[in-house]
Amino acid sequence: MMNQRHSKTFYGALDLFSHEFHLQPHDWANMENTVKFLKWLVEEKYPAAKQIFIIWDGATFHTGQLVKDFLLSVNKGLKKSQWKLHCLLFAPNAPDQNPVEDCWLKAKNFVRKNICNNLTFAQTVQCFKNAFNELDFAFNKLHWYL
Secondary structure (H helix, E strand, C coil), rough: CCCCCCCEEEEEEEEECCCCCCEEEEECCCCHEEEEHHHHHHHCCCCCCCCEEEECCCCCHHHHHHHHHHHHHHCCCCCHHHCCEEECCCCCCCCCCCCCHHHHHHHHHHHEEEEEHHHCCHHHHHHHHHHHHHHHCHHHHHHHHC
């Protein structure tokens, strides 16, 4: 692979019940793309869900005003116990609590094992996406949250 500077950001969510991983690529991580990801989960992936709980780290693009405004609009007029979308934070500096971190690592290892097939950045990105269709994400850690 040519050594050029390329990057791609991925937002991801792991369904604790089905172990299905929902992956959405973006050019960078920011509040606008965080809102797009949350909206995609609410409107396209889980439109019939009564409640969706997102547990994530305290990155500024997860906790900023634009995200808070989106949460207010989704949950408008509902009691907290009835909110459609809840966003909870892991303890600070505790990536070992986050099962999605295990998914990222497993997918990166998949890419490493298939590196000889990925001659371009686009092929590497596609390999990373393929990992989420081919790998099993049924980690023991998931039972902590059920």
